[in-house]
Amino acid sequence: xxxxxxxxxxxxxxxxxxxxxxxxxxxxxxxxxxxxxxxxxxxxxxxxxxxxxxxxxxxxxxxxxxxxxxxxxxxxxxxxxxxxxxxxxxxxxxxxxxxxxxxxxxxxxxxxxxxxxxxxxxxxxxxxxxxxxxxxxxxxxxxxxxxxxxxxxxxxxxxxxxxxxxxxxxxxxxxxxxxxxxxxxxxxxxxxxxxxxxxxxxxxxxxxxxxxxxxxxxxxxxxxxxxxxxxxxxxxxxxxxxxxxxxxxxxxxxxxxxxxxxxxxxxxxxxxxxxxxxxxxxxxxxxxxxxxxxxxxxxxxxxxxxxxxxxxxxxxxxxxxxxxxxxxxxxxxxxxxxxxxxxx
Numbered sequence: 001x002x003x004x005x006x007x008x009x010x011x012x013x014x015x016x017x018x019x020x021x022x023x024x025x026x027x028x029x030x031x032x033x034x035x036x037x038x039x040x041x042x043x044x045x046x047x048x049x050x051x052x053x054x055x056x057x058x059x060x061x062x063x064x065x066x067x068x069x070x071x072x073x074x075x076x077x078x079x080x081x082x083x084x085x086x087x088x089x090x091x092x093x094x095x096x097x098x099x100x101x102x103x104x105x106x107x108x109x110x111x112x113x114x115x116x117x118x119x120x121x122x123x124x125x126x127x128x129x130x131x132x133x134x135x136x137x138x139x140x141x142x143x144x145x146x147x148x149x150x151x152x153x154x155x156x157x158x159x160x161x162x163x164x165x166x167x168x169x170x171x172x173x174x175x176x177x178x179x180x181x182x183x184x185x186x187x188x189x190x191x192x193x194x195x196x197x198x199x200x201x202x203x204x205x206x207x208x209x210x211x212x213x214x215x216x217x218x219x220x221x222x223x224x225x226x227x228x229x230x231x232x233x234x235x236x237x238x239x240x241x242x243x244x245x246x247x248x249x250x251x252x253x254x255x256x257x258x259x260x261x262x263x264x265x266x267x268x269x270x271x272x273x274x275x276x277x278x279x280x281x282x283x284x285x286x287x288x289x290x291x292x293x294x295x296x297x298x299x300x301x302x303x304x305x306x307x308x309x310x311x312x313x314x315x316x317x318x319x320x321x322x323x324x325x326x327x328x329x330x331x332x333x334x335x336x337x338x339x340x341x342x343x344x
Contacts, residue, residue, distance in 0.1 A: 010039065010045070010046045010047060010048055011047045011048070012047070012048045012049075012050075013047050013048065013050070014049075014050050014052065015049070015070035015072060016031070016052045016054060016070055017029065017052075017054050017068040017069055017070050018070060018071060018072070019068055022056035022061060023063065024056065024061050024062050024063040025056065025058050027056050027057055027058045027061065028057075029054040029055065029057075029068055030054060030055065030056075030057045031052050031053075031054055032052075032053045032054055032055040032067070033052075033053050034050055034051070034052055034053070035052065035053045035067075035069055035073075036051050036077075037049070037051075038077075038082065039082065040076065040077055040083070040084045041082055041083045041084060041087060041115060041116075041117075042084045042086055043086055043087055043090060043113060043115075045114075049073070049077065051069060051070055051074070052069075052070075053067045053069055054067075054068045054069075055067060055068070078128060078132075081128065083117075083125055085132075087109075087115075087125065088125050088128050088129050089129065089132070091105055091109075091122065091125050091129060092126060092129030092130070092132075092133070094108070095126055095129070102119060102122050102123055103119060105122050106118075106122050109122065141177065141179060141203075142206070142207060144172075144175055144177055145172070145175075145177075145203075145207045145209060147175065148172065148174050148175060148209065149209070149210075150209050150210045150211065150212040151200075151204050151207075151209050151210070151211050151212060152172065152173040152174050152212045152213050152214075152215070153170060153171070153172065153173065153179075153211075153213070153215070154170070154171045154172075154173045154214075154215045154216070154238075155168065155169075155170050155171075155196065155215070155222060156168070156169055156216065156217055156238070157169075157187065157217070157222075165183045165184060165185050166183070166184055167182070168180075168181070168182050168184055168187075168195075168196060169181050170196060173215060179200070179203065180196065180199065180200070182195050187219070187221050188221060189221045189224040189225050189228065192222060192224075192225035193225045193228060193229050196225070197226070197229040197230065198229070201230075211230060211233040212234075213233060213234040213235070213236060214226055214230065214233055214234070214235045214236070215235075215236050215237075215238055216237065216238060217237065217238050217241045218237050223235070250310070251310065254304060254310040254311065254312040254313060255304070255311070255312065256312075257312035257313075257316070258304070258311045258312035258315055261312065261315055261316065261319070262300050265296065265300060265319075269293065269296055269297060269300075272293055273293055276289050276290055292322065292325075292326075295322060296319075296322065299315055299318040299322075300315070302314055302315065302318075
C-alpha cells in the first residue's frame with residue numbers, strides 16, 4: 001500500500017459545488033477552502049481528487065456561514081477510504097451476483113487491472129458494499145411502496161441451525177418486497193413488538209399507508225404481538241404452513257410407500273447392472289440397457305417435499321413410464337433382447 005503515497009504523475013480531478021449562486025442574496029459563491037483531498041483508486045488507476053467548499057461572500061447575507069459542496073464529489077468516495085465507490089460497487093456486484101470468491105476478485109484487481117490491493121482489503125471493501133446496500137434500502141423500500149394502497153405483511157421465522165439465532169423476515173406480500181430481516185436471540189412477545197411490529201408501524205405511518213392485513217405462521221409469540229400492537233388488523237395464518245401440517249399424515253404414508261418400492265428395486269438393480277457390465281462392448285443393445293438402468297437409479301434417488309411433492313407417488317409414476325417404454329420395446333422384434341434382460 002505504500003505505492004499509493006509515492007510522488008508520481010497521476011491525473012487530478014477538482015470538484016466544486018453545482019450551485020454557483022447564493023439562494024438568499026443571489027451573490028456569486030466564492031471558493032473558501034478544501035473539504036477533502038486524497039488520492040482515490042478507481043478501476044482505471046489512481047486519481048488525485050479534491051472537493052472545494054464555497055461560501056457566500058456577502059457578510060450581510062443570512063446564508064453567509066453555509067458551506068456549499070459538490071454532490072458529485074461525495075458520490076465518488078467514502079469517508080476514510082482510499083478506494084472509490086466505483087471499485088466497491090463493482091466488487092459487490094461480482095461477489096454477490098456473479099458469485100466470485102475473494103481470491104478471484106483479488107486476482108482480477110491485481111493481475112488484470114494492476115491495482116495495488118491485498119486480499120484482506122478486498123474483504124473490507126465487500127463489507128463497505130454491504131453497508132452501502134443497507135443504507136440505500138430504506139429509500140428503495142419507500143419508493144416501491146408507492147405502488148400499493150395499503151400494507152399486506154408476511155412475517156416468518158426461518159428455522160436456525162443448531163446454536164444460531166432465528167432470522168425473522170418481513171415482506172410486503174403484494175410486491176414480494178423484503179422490508180426487514182432481523183436476527184433475534186429470543187422470540188418473546190415483547191421482543192417481537194419492539195424489533196418487528198413497532199418499526200413496521202413507523203414505516204406505515206411515514207408512507208401514509210393503511211394496514212390491510214398480516215400473514216404469518218402459527219407461532220404463539222407472533223400471534224400475541226400482533227394482537228397487542230395491531231388488534232384491529234386482520235391476521236391470517238399462512239396457508240402453506242397449514243397445508244404442510246395438515247398433509248403430514250399423507251406425506252408420512254407416501255414416505256413409507258417410497259421405501260417399500262425402493263427396497264426390492266435396489267436389490268434387482270444391482271444384479272442387473274452386474275449383468276450389463278459383463279456384456280461385450282460390441283453388443284449393440286448395451287447402451288440402451290445402461291440407459292434404462294441409469295433411469296431407474298435416478299428415479300430411486302428423487303425425494304419429496306411436504307406437502308405437495310410426494311416422492312412415493314412420483315417414483316410410482318416414473319416406474320410406470322419405464323414400464324410403458326418397455327412395453328413399447330416389446331412390440332419391436334429388434335429389442336426383444338433388451339426386454340429379456342430388463343424383465344429379469
